[in-house]
Each structure stands twice: as C-alpha cells, then as structure tokens.
Amino acid sequence: MVSISTTSVALFAALLHTISAFVVTGATGGTGASGERPFRLNIVDMAQSGGPAWDLYILATQRFQALDQKEQLSYFQIAGVHGYPQIEWDGVKGTPNPRYPGYANHADIIFLTWHRAYLAAYEQILQQNAIQIANQYPQDTAEQYRDAATTLRIPYWDWASSAAMPDVTTQLNITVRTPNGTQTIVNPLAAYRFHPVPTTNEFPPAGDFPFSQAPNTVRTPQTDFAAQTSAINSRLVSNANSLKDKVYGLLARQTQFAAFATTAYPASMRNGSLDNIEEVHNQIHALVGGDGHMTFTAFSAFDPIFFIHHAQIDRLWAMWSAINPGSYVIPLKNDQGTFAQPTGTVEDINTPLLPFRSQGSEFHTSATVRDMKDFGYSYPEIVNWEVSATELASNVRTAVNRLYQRQTSLARRRSNIRRTTKRRDWYINFQGLRQTTTTFAINFFLEEPPAAPQDWATAPNLIVSQIVLADNSIDKVAPQAISQIPLSFSLELAMASGKLNGTDTDSVTAYLENNLLWTASFLNGDGCEPGALDGLDVSVVDQEVVESARMDQFHSYGKYNLHPELSYKRTESVQSGRGGRPGSRIMSFSGCSAGRGRR
Structure with a gap:
C-alpha cells in the first residue's frame, strides 16, 4: 500500500461512515456542450498510454480496496451488492427468504440495465478516490493529475478481439507514479485481498472452493490460493474464434433487445437464434474463474477483473443500441428474483434497479439508464454527438465489421472481384x-x-x-x-x-x-x-x-x-x-x- 494514502483513506472512511442515501450519478466532469464525454478505454490501450490517467486508475483502485470493509462505499461493500454476504446496502431492505443472496439481476430482462447502474456506481466511487489522490501530487504535476481525475473512467477488456487476459490484470506487482514518486506496488487488478477474510456465515460453501478461507480472490485455483494464469489464457485462446464469431453475430444479426440481452427470453420466440449477450458473458466468467470467484455469481464481483469484463458487456450493448435504437426493455417475468425483488416479478422499463438511487427515495430504472450520457461516459466506437442516428449506426457497423468479422469474410468485403x-x-x-x-x-x-x-x-x-x-x-x-x-x-x-x-x-x-x-x-x-x-x-x-x-x-x-x-x-x-x-x-x-x- 502506498504510504501517502494512509491518512487520507482514514479520513475518507470517516466521511463515508456518515453517508445514508447514495445517489448514483456516475463519474462527473469532462463533458462538453455538444454532448462529448470521456471514453471508457480498452485497458490495453490505456495501460500502454500510461501517464496520469493510468496512475490514478491503479492508485484509486488500490485506495478503494483499502477502505474498511464495514464502510458503505468500500470495495468490499460495493462488490457485496452483487451477491454475498447477503446484507442490506444503503438502507434497501431484502425480501423474506430470497432465492438469490444479492441485489444483482441475472437471467432476466433487466440484466444489462441493472449492471449499467452498478458500473456507474463503481465508476463514481473510483473517481472520488482518484480526486483525493490527485490533490496530493506536487504542485508541478497536480494540475495534470486533477485534470486526469476529472476525465477518469473505467476501462474495458475486449476479449472478443484479444482473448487472453491483459497482462496488467495478472501481474502481481505494477509500477506507477505516486505523489511521492515512482513506486512498485501490489497490483490491485490481479486480486482483491480481504481484510478480514469473510466468515462462513458471510461466504457460505459453494462448489469445491473454500471461499471463506481464501485470503484473496482467485482465478482457476488448484491446490492453493494462486491464480493459474497460463491455464486460463490457454482456455480463452482455444475459445477465441467462437467468442469473436458470437459477438459479431449478436451485433450483426440480432435486432430484438430481449433476444440480445438475456437467457430468460424464451427459445420459442427467438426465430431460431439462441445466442444472447448474457450467455457469452457467462462464458468469460467461467473461463476465467474455473472453480474460483469469477465463476460463482454470488462471489464474482470481488474479483477486480469483473468490472473490466462488465465494461465490455456494457460497451457491446451500447454498440448494439446504436445500431438498433428502437428496441428496448419489454415486460418479462423474472422467475429467479433477487435479495430485494420477489420471485415472479414482471419487470419492465420502470422496474427499480435496486439498490441504486437516482435521488433521495427514488431509484434508477431501465428508463433512466438507457442513455450513457446521463452517466457521463462513452466508448471510442460511439461518438454520438454532432451526428445523426443514421450516421452513428453506419459508423458503428463499420467498427463492428473491422473489429469482429471473420477475416475470410472481411477479405471478400475488401475485394473488388466479387461484389x-x-x-x-x-x-x-x-x-x-x-x-x-x-x-x-x-x-x-x-x-x-x-x-x-x-x-x-x-x-x-x-x-x-x-x-x-x-x-x-x-x-x-x-x-x-x-x-x-x-x-x-x-x-x-x-x-x-x-x-x-x-x-x-x-x-x-x-x-x-x-x-x-x-x-x-x-x-x-x-x-x-x-x-x-x-x-x-x-x-x-x-x-x-x-x-x-x-x-x-x-x-x-x-x-x-x-x-x-x-x-x-x-x-x-x-x-x-x-x-x-x-x-x-x-x-x-x-x-x-x-x-x-x-x-
């Protein structure tokens, strides 16, 4: 842990202890009058560029993770919103005898919209930590770091273009420029280290892995609590062609939101195509997690790669939406339920995305999270300001063809021999x-x-x-x-x-x-x-x-x-x-x- 942060973390934690209702606005700052917004960047590109934004992303993640696990806006509590330890967050009470231990929606029509609100909350808190750190840099660099904090957004991992986990998410140590100079620190993207380790009441048994004994999150564990990075990357690369083809097919062929978004949409209504972004998302969870945290929905959000993976899912949805702007959430029954939502709820565009508040006692809904600009971010492929909807769709289709089309088909497109x-x-x-x-x-x-x-x-x-x-x-x-x-x-x-x-x-x-x-x-x-x-x-x-x-x-x-x-x-x-x-x-x-x- 970088020593300069210790005092500020304690003060920040004391402030968080007084928070009652947390309003999710997303990260703020860096937006323009024409609607331009900071991008969530590919993590590989962001790391290669380095500089203040990368330094702050790493240091803010480290600081976020160091907060007392009892604090409402600590990494532990935010990760716990998704699943275990099955406790109330921000005063949003659970239902009696819930089927699922967390607030997260899965296998239902609001899977994508709930996770967009979740990422916005995570990004907002991460930026707050980054601002605290930026203010500690020496005078000659402080302005650069404050500007970088204003435009800081979480990165995404584009596993459909490059399947192996990015090196910066697996290396045990990482070098960054801190307010006290260049330092090598424990990499906060490789794992979250529990402090303290959860009890069996907080993390009950699941599968074969002893979650209540693990001192840190683990990807594909074997006999210890260490990640098997080489084995994970071998599995990912073996599935790379399928992942790319699946993503291309979803973006190019699927035109109904419900069919695109969730495993819950009935097969009988899909006109022969069973693929959906939620199932592709599931594959990455399991290929990375093995028997470890990422595979189990109730534990997955504790792994830092979860948020980078879900930024990719949000990005693919944003690209799909730019191509299909007229299709969105339809009423559909949720047979699973959540910690706060009864089983059998018919969800629609106005269903509250619990526990994420839009203001006071009101909660975000699929209607309030539909447009990324309301959360202050975009992606490099989606420059949706000062262009028409038709131009935007054309630009995004070009990006999809460039990024995800099979090379044989792409070569035929570029050939003038066969039109x-x-x-x-x-x-x-x-x-x-x-x-x-x-x-x-x-x-x-x-x-x-x-x-x-x-x-x-x-x-x-x-x-x-x-x-x-x-x-x-x-x-x-x-x-x-x-x-x-x-x-x-x-x-x-x-x-x-x-x-x-x-x-x-x-x-x-x-x-x-x-x-x-x-x-x-x-x-x-x-x-x-x-x-x-x-x-x-x-x-x-x-x-x-x-x-x-x-x-x-x-x-x-x-x-x-x-x-x-x-x-x-x-x-x-x-x-x-x-x-x-x-x-x-x-x-x-x-x-x-x-x-x-x-x-």
Whole structure:
C-alpha cells in the first residue's frame, strides 16, 4: 500500500461512515456542450498510454480496496451488492427468504440495465478516490493529475478481439507514479485481498472452493490460493474464434433487445437464434474463474477483473443500441428474483434497479439508464454527438465489421472481384439446465477429441467449450442455459485442409454426421458426473447469408434451417462411460466418469 494514502483513506472512511442515501450519478466532469464525454478505454490501450490517467486508475483502485470493509462505499461493500454476504446496502431492505443472496439481476430482462447502474456506481466511487489522490501530487504535476481525475473512467477488456487476459490484470506487482514518486506496488487488478477474510456465515460453501478461507480472490485455483494464469489464457485462446464469431453475430444479426440481452427470453420466440449477450458473458466468467470467484455469481464481483469484463458487456450493448435504437426493455417475468425483488416479478422499463438511487427515495430504472450520457461516459466506437442516428449506426457497423468479422469474410468485403456472394453459415443450438452446485463444460469437436479429459479444453480441433454455470440461487433452482455456437470457422479450416469436400448442404451434413463430437467435463479437466446432462438439447441449423461489400453495412441473413438428423436431446440421466450415437444422430457422449471432480 502506498504510504501517502494512509491518512487520507482514514479520513475518507470517516466521511463515508456518515453517508445514508447514495445517489448514483456516475463519474462527473469532462463533458462538453455538444454532448462529448470521456471514453471508457480498452485497458490495453490505456495501460500502454500510461501517464496520469493510468496512475490514478491503479492508485484509486488500490485506495478503494483499502477502505474498511464495514464502510458503505468500500470495495468490499460495493462488490457485496452483487451477491454475498447477503446484507442490506444503503438502507434497501431484502425480501423474506430470497432465492438469490444479492441485489444483482441475472437471467432476466433487466440484466444489462441493472449492471449499467452498478458500473456507474463503481465508476463514481473510483473517481472520488482518484480526486483525493490527485490533490496530493506536487504542485508541478497536480494540475495534470486533477485534470486526469476529472476525465477518469473505467476501462474495458475486449476479449472478443484479444482473448487472453491483459497482462496488467495478472501481474502481481505494477509500477506507477505516486505523489511521492515512482513506486512498485501490489497490483490491485490481479486480486482483491480481504481484510478480514469473510466468515462462513458471510461466504457460505459453494462448489469445491473454500471461499471463506481464501485470503484473496482467485482465478482457476488448484491446490492453493494462486491464480493459474497460463491455464486460463490457454482456455480463452482455444475459445477465441467462437467468442469473436458470437459477438459479431449478436451485433450483426440480432435486432430484438430481449433476444440480445438475456437467457430468460424464451427459445420459442427467438426465430431460431439462441445466442444472447448474457450467455457469452457467462462464458468469460467461467473461463476465467474455473472453480474460483469469477465463476460463482454470488462471489464474482470481488474479483477486480469483473468490472473490466462488465465494461465490455456494457460497451457491446451500447454498440448494439446504436445500431438498433428502437428496441428496448419489454415486460418479462423474472422467475429467479433477487435479495430485494420477489420471485415472479414482471419487470419492465420502470422496474427499480435496486439498490441504486437516482435521488433521495427514488431509484434508477431501465428508463433512466438507457442513455450513457446521463452517466457521463462513452466508448471510442460511439461518438454520438454532432451526428445523426443514421450516421452513428453506419459508423458503428463499420467498427463492428473491422473489429469482429471473420477475416475470410472481411477479405471478400475488401475485394473488388466479387461484389455480391452467397454462403451458408452453420450453428449448433444448445440448451441445457444449469446444475445446482456444479459448473461444467460441453466440449464440441470436429473429429475425435484427445483421449485424456485434461486435454479437451485446449485441443486443436476444439470448436468451443460451452460452459453451463452452477446455479447460485439459495434454493437451487436450475434455470436453463441457451446458446448458439458458430461452426463456420471450424468448417472453413476443414475445407482448407481437404477434410470437407464441399460447402453444399449435403457435403456439410455428411461431414458433421461423422465428425461432430462432444464430451462433458468439469472446469478442472475431470469428466462429468452422471446426471449432469439432464435436459440437454443440441441441434444443428444453417442459415443463408447474402454478403455485402460495404463496410458500413451488415450482410443479409435468411431463415434458419433445422437439421433433425443432426439433433440430440437427453431427458434422462446419462450413465458413466462412453455412449453410442443414437440412430444416425451425431452427438457422442465420451469420457464422462462417475467422479465428482476436485474436492
């Protein structure tokens, strides 16, 4: 801890102790008369630029985390708003016998809007800490640091462009310029260090990891409380193509907010596309967390990478909204509930986003958080001032095509040889029940997977590890996970290697029938337990695509065509060992043992 902060932290904590109602305004300052606002930047770019903004971001995070865990605006209390330790925050009372321990909304229509308000609160408090630090710099640099504090916003991690965790979020120590000169400090982005460690009453058991014994947050723990960074990055990189394709598909093909935003929107109303940003968000949580904090919804916000990850989710939603400004929150029942919201509430645009106050006794709603300008930030791709809505949508489509389109399709756009071409994209539609205590992965492959389960997650022929998060509700309700997995990138590789003879429907169907396989495993690499696959429903669909040569336009997408011969549905518990292919169906159950995984 930087020593100059000790006194100011104590004074700041004393001030926080007197706070009763906290009004969420977001970070303030740096805005212009035409609507211009400071950007939330890519964390890689922000770190490379360095300077006062980066120094303050690191030091403010450190200072935030050092506050007494009993204080209302401490890092511990703000992280705890999301889940455990299941206590009231800012006087907002809980419901009797809640299903979920925190205020956070998941698997419902206000998943995105609740987390936007949450990030705004976090960013606001972080900036307050940064201002306190900026005022301590020597006179010759104080103005630079005060200006940087005014425009400071949280960064995002664009895992869809570069899947591995940024180095600045994993290195144990980091060097910054403090008011007392350049110092190397413990990196506050790598972990949050509890002080004190929560009790079992505050952090009850979940999964296999002893959360009430961990002195700090941990990503993919093994036998100790240290992060397995190399293993995490290997998993992320193995899923990189799928993540990029998923993000591109959501931004380019999905036009309904409810279908884009949440796993709760019924599959029967999605017109064949099961993908949604909440499920993609879930994948990152689990790929990073393993058996640790990020995987478990009720503990995830304690990991500092949570807020960088959620800034990316908010950014993708903001980009989608710029392209689809007319679609927003619709009434939808929340079957899960939260600490403060009863199960079965029908949520709409005016549902309070508890516990975030807009003023006094009034709370933010999806209506009040819709426009980023009301919270004082934007993103580099969304310069939504002094341009029309049409120009903005065109600019954002260009950015999406540049950032997330498959290189083969991008190359065809840039070629003048073929101005219009048709192709057929292929997908796996996935539905599966979340389990009560166990997070597991369905690993999809083209051709035989490795013999050892520990090699599945990073196999060269892996399409994706589709992760199904453990359910974190207190009464262990198991909501359904839905997702759509792109196959086209893997099929392009098969075509290039000569394993796939053609792109016509018959050729692809025959190839998939013989070569599309899957396995089930825990995140530590062990095979899954019997019964873990109840409710699994896998189908294969294709979709005709008419390509556009213009960078400011998306392709045209046709209807989905279901291939029943490539579909699989399981309604009963699986048995241990290898299962066969039922009839002509392709899905093979491989390597699932009766073992429970690491305890």
